[in-house]
Structure formats: structure tokens, C-alpha cells
Amino acid sequence: QVQLVESGGGLVQAGGSLRLSCTASGRTFSNSAMVWFRQAPGKEREFVAAINWNGGSTDYADSVKGRFAISRDNAKNTMSLQMNSLKPEDTAVYYCARRRPGQWVYSYTAEHYDYWGQGTQVTVSS
Numbered sequence: 001q002v003q004l005v006e007s008g009g010g011l012v013q014a015g016g017s018l019r020l021s022c023t024a025s026g027r028t029f030s031n032s033a034m035v036w037f038r039q040a041p042g043k044e045r046e047f048v049a050a051i052n053w054n055g056g057s058t059d060y061a062d063s064v065k066g067r068f069a070i071s072r073d074n075a076k077n078t079m080s081l082q083m084n085s086l087k088p089e090d091t092a093v094y095y096c097a098r099r100r101p102g103q104w105v106y107s108y109t110a111e112h113y114d115y116w117g118q119g120t121q122v123t124v125s126s
Contacts, residue, residue: 002026002115003115004098005022006119006120011124014088019081019083020094022036024079024098028101031053033051033103035107036095037097038092040092050070051071052104052106053104055074067085068081068084090124095116097110097116098114099112
């Protein structure tokens with residue numbers, strides 16, 4: 001059973017930084033792509049950042065490009081999202097997700113991810 005647990009969310013002022021972490025159970029962490037999505041109140045879940053199985057390829061939503069950085073440490077079964085220069089519009093619940101083992105590349109579509117964390121709240125005050 002694959003389980004994902006996010007941590008690191010909180011309240012921060014605009015311009016500040018937070019680092020989210022996603023820790024996974026299971027020995028097959030390294031053989032699938034992972035992603036961060038977010039969902040603000042009253043809005044649909046949206047893609048934030050993705051990383052392939054070995055960290056060699058990443059991509060970001062235009063809204064966070066240059067401010068966020070996704071990374072993973074397969075030895076520690078952990079994926080992270082460093083968020084800098086935060087804006088009030090970044091306020092949302094952030095979810096990490098993982099594709100099935102053997103699906104090495106990422107997708108921008110939430111339906112392509114089989115395992116999800118419970119989410120962590122990020123609130124950016126103006």
C-alpha cells in the first residue's frame with residue numbers, strides 16, 4: 001500500500017518562503033513520476049510542478065515558474081517543493097501525488113495519478 005504524507009504548510013506573509021515535503025511509504029518510490037497540485041477555495045485543482053522518476057526532468061505551471069522548485073530524494077522516499085516569493089494567490093491546499101510504479105514520466109492531468117496525500121494548507125497573507 002502506497003501512502004503519501006505532506007508536511008510543511010502554514011501561514012506566511014507575502015514575499016516569504018515555505019518548503020513542503022511529501023514522504024512516501026513503499027520500496028518502489030523511485031520508479032514513478034510525482035507531482036504537486038493545489039486547490040484554492042471555490043477553484044478546481046490545478047497543476048503546480050512535476051518531476052520524473054529520477055529528478056532529471058521537471059516542469060512548472062507558468063504561475064510559479066521562477067519562484068518554486070521541485071526536487072526528490074529517492075534514497076529518503078521524499079519529494080519537496082521549495083516555494084519562494086509567495087503571493088496571496090498561492091493560498092491553497094497543496095497535494096502531492098504519484099503515478100503507478102513503472103510510469104516514469106509526469107503528466108499534467110490529475111486523473112493520471114493513482115496515489116495522493118491528504119494535503120497541506122498554505123496560506124499567504126498580504
